[in-house]
Amino acid sequence: MANDLTEAANPKARRRGGGRAGNAQRRGSAAHEQMSWRIPVNHDRPTEPLTEEGVQAIHDGAMRVLEEIGIEFLNEEALALFRQAGCTVEGTNVRMGRDWVMEMVARAPREFSITPRNPERTLPIGGRYLLFGNVSSPPNYWDLEIGRKVPGTRAHCANLFRLTQHFNCIHFAGGYPVEPVDVHPSVRHLDVLFDKLTLTDKVCHAYSLGRERIEDAMEMVRIAGGYTEEEFRATPRMYTNINSTSPLKHDQPMIDGCLRMIRRGQAVIVTPFTLAGAMAPVTMAGAVTLSIAEALSAIALFQWVQPGCPCVIGTFTSNVDMRSGAPAFGTPEYMRATQMTGQMARFYGLPLRASGTCTANVPDAQAMWETCNSLWSAVQSGTNMVYHAAGWLEGGLIASPEKFVMDCEMLQMIQRYMEPAIWDTTPDSIALDAIREVGSAGHYFGIAHTQARYETAFYAPFVSDWRNWEAFDAAGAVWTAERAHRLYKEILHHFEEPPMDPAIRQELTEFVERRKREGGAPTDF
C-alpha cells in the first residue's frame, strides 16, 4: 500500500530509479545542488516508550476527560451539532461518550492525499509517509544581516516562500512563514495567499481565522488551480491547522474554519498546544492525555458532520522552562511526548503531525541540537507531517532564513537516511569480490566496484563544510550561519517563480482587488 501510494504520488519514481537518488542534482539555474523532489517513506519501526497498558491508560484518561469533564466549544453551530449527535451539552461545555467518540474517529481515513495546483506535488498523508513544511506563524524575523529581531514584513514573508518553493525537501507550504505585520490584518490573508499561490506550487495551508478569511482562501486556491467548484471539492486541495485553547477549549473561528473546510472536502489538522506545567499537567502523560482529549473532541465533531473527512491529529506537547515558566522545545520531555502521541495516533488510526522546534534565539549550535532532537523525535514517532521543519527560532517567535537553509540540510539527510539502498545486503553490496580484490594492501578508491557506485553512494551536503581545517581556514573559516546566509541570498538571486497561466494570475489578482475594495475581513477576532 505504502509503495503503491509512493508511486502514485511520484509518477516518475520508477523511471527515475536509476538516478542519483541519494544525492545532489543540479537544477537548472539553481544556486546549489540539492536532492530531487521525493516523498520519503519512514522505514524505521517507531520508538514506543509506552507499553500497551500505557496506551490504554492515556486512552482511558482522555475518554474520561471527554465523558466526565468535557470540552468547551465556543461555537454555537458546534454546540447544536453535538446536541444533535446526542452529546451532553451544558452551556458551552460538551461531554461525549467514548463509544460515540471512537465510532466517529474510526470514520477518519488512515491515509488520504492533498493535490495542489501543481499535481506533481500531490502529497500522500498518513501511512509511513514523512513530509516536511516550512516554519509557520512567527511574528518576528531575524537574519544575520539585520542582526536583531524585527517585526515580519510581506517582503520577509515572500522571501521565505521562495525558500519554501526552492527546496525540494519542503513538501508543503504551511502558514505564513512570518507574519507580515506591515500589511493590514483585514487584507493580510489576501496579499499573503496571493504571494504563496504565485511563489509556490506546493500544498497550501490557510488559517481558520473567521468566515471571510477561510472562504477567501478556499476561493483563491480554487482559482489558482483552475478548478471548478466541483473539481475543488472532489479531493483535498489544501488544509487548515487549528490549535485548541488549552486547557479544554475550542474557539469560535477555529471550529468555524474547519467546518467550512470539511464541507468543501478539504483537510484539517487539530493540534492542541499542551505545555506541561502551564496549560497542561506537569506530567507528560497528563499533558498528552489532555492533548488527545482536545484533539479527538474536534475530530469526532468533524466526522459527525462529514463522515470520512480527512483529519490529522497534531502534537505540540512540550514543557516549560523550570526557571522562567517559558516554553522550551526540543527537550527530552518533548521528544518522549511526541513518541507517546505517535503511539496514540496509531491506536486511533489517524495520521500524525509533529514539528521541528527549538528554544534558541539564533541559528547556532543550540538551535541545531534542539532542532535535531525534535526532528528525530518526529521520525521516531511515525509523524506524517512535520510542521515548522525549516526556519524556526525562539520557540516559534522568530523566523530566520539562515535557519531555514540549515534545517533543509537536516531534512535532506533524513530523506537520505530513509533510502533502503543504504542498508541493502544483496551480494553486490556485501561486496565480497571487492574485498577479495583489494585484499590487505590496497585501497578501494580506484576499483570498479567503487567507481560504479561512487557518485550515488553517499549523501552530498550543500551547506555543510566537509573540508579539512586547512581548506576551511583558507576559505575564510566561515561558520555555518554565515554560509547559510550567503546561500539564502544566492537562492533568492536565482529564484524563478513556478509557472502559472497568466489568465489565472489575472483572475487571482482581480479577486484580491475586489475583496480589498469590499474591505477584506473583520479584524475584531
Next chain:
Amino acid sequence: MANDLTEAANPKARRRGGGRAGNAQRRGSAAHEQMSWRIPVNHDRPTEPLTEEGVQAIHDGAMRVLEEIGIEFLNEEALALFRQAGCTVEGTNVRMGRDWVMEMVARAPREFSITPRNPERTLPIGGRYLLFGNVSSPPNYWDLEIGRKVPGTRAHCANLFRLTQHFNCIHFAGGYPVEPVDVHPSVRHLDVLFDKLTLTDKVCHAYSLGRERIEDAMEMVRIAGGYTEEEFRATPRMYTNINSTSPLKHDQPMIDGCLRMIRRGQAVIVTPFTLAGAMAPVTMAGAVTLSIAEALSAIALFQWVQPGCPCVIGTFTSNVDMRSGAPAFGTPEYMRATQMTGQMARFYGLPLRASGTCTANVPDAQAMWETCNSLWSAVQSGTNMVYHAAGWLEGGLIASPEKFVMDCEMLQMIQRYMEPAIWDTTPDSIALDAIREVGSAGHYFGIAHTQARYETAFYAPFVSDWRNWEAFDAAGAVWTAERAHRLYKEILHHFEEPPMDPAIRQELTEFVERRKREGGAPTDF
C-alpha cells in the same frame, strides 16, 4: 538483570530516588548545576534496518572473508597462537573457519564491569547500559580564545581531563583528549597517564602502543588504585581500544597490547576504522562486513588465549566525502552503519562501542547536527560505550573545550530522555484530578499537582539559553560557542582534583620518575 546491575553500580540509587533525578543538582563549589552521576539504561528498542536475512548476509560475508581471504596479523605471537588453534596461517595471512570463530566469540561475556580507583565510578559494560567517554586522540586543539587550530599540549590535555572529571555525564576517561605533542613520545604516556590518574578517578584507557607503554599503564593504574597484583587482575580495572589497519590487517603493537591486557584480566575494545569508499567497500553493507570480519578475528584470538576475557566490538564505519575523498561523520550512511553494526553485535552477543562524531571544524550549528546524528545513532544501535562523546571536531583531528561543554548538554539530555519517569502512566501521571481541578479556565502553574513535581519534572539545561529574545539580547546576545567558552573557564577555575592518598600519589610520581630515568618507551613504532 539490568536493573540489578544499575543498583550495584549505583549504590546510592535507591536512597537518591526522591532527588532531582532528571534535573540539576548543585555540586559544592561547581561552576554550574549539572546532573548527578548515574549509569543510564537504554530503554529504547534498537532501530534495526537489517532484516534477519540481512544480518545473515553480513555474517556470512564476514565469515567468508575470514575463511577465504584471511586477515593479516603482523604479530609473530598471534600467528603462533592461530597456528596452535588450528587456523590456516600462510606468512602473515590467517584464515579461520566460522565454527571456530563462533565458538571463540561465544566465550566472550555479554556483560562485565570495569572498576576504577574510585569504586563508585564502576561501569557495567554491555546489556542496555549506555556510557559516555571524552574525545580521544586528536593531534590538535582549538578554542575560541586561540581562534585557530594548534598542536595539542600537555596543558590542553590536562584541562580536557578536568572537564572529563567535572562532568558527571562522562563515565570514562578515554585516550588522550588531545595529543600533547610538547611532551616527548618516549615519556608522553607517563606524563599523560599521571595527569589522567590524578585529575580523574574514572575508568581509564591506555593505548596499545608497544610493550613498555601498555605495561607502564597497567602498573600506574595498579598503583593509583592501591591494588596488589592479584587485586589488579581480579577484575577489569581499565581497558584498551585498538583499531585494525583496514583493510584486513592487525598491526604488531595493537595485538601485543591486547594480549598483555587480557592476560592481566583487563578489557579490550576492537574497533576497525572502515571508511566506505577508501579503506572499505563503497557500500555500507560491505564496509560493515569488512569491519565485522576484522573485529571478530582479533576477538576470536583473545578468547582463544584467555577464554571469557572481556571484549567489546567497536564500530567506526563512515563514508568519504564524494568530492574530496576525506572522511565524513554524522552522515545518514554513518547512522545506518552504526545501527547495522548494533544488530551484528547483538547477533554475536558482544557489547558495542560507537562514537560521537562530526566533520565540522568549529563548534557551530553543523558540528551539532552531525554530532546529534551520531549520538542518536549510538542510542538507536544499542551502543554500550560512546567514544568521543564530548569535545570532538574536524573528523577527530581537533579537540575543543567549547565543543566538550556543548556535547555534555546533549549527553545529559540523552540521560534524561532515558528516565522512565517521563513516560510514566500511573494515575498520578495521567493526572485526571488535576485536569478536573483546572478545568477550562485556569492554568496549571499554581496547583498542588504541579507544585509537588515542578522542580524535578523537566530537564534543566546548563549551557542552553532558554530565555526569550529580549532577555537573551539584554544579556549581550551571546551565541552558544561563546557561552560554552565562558563556562569552560569557570569550570577550570572551580576545579578540584578528586582525592588521592598522598602515599599513592608519591608512589605514582616515583614510578614516572624512574621510568623516565630509564628512558621511557621506544619511539620507533
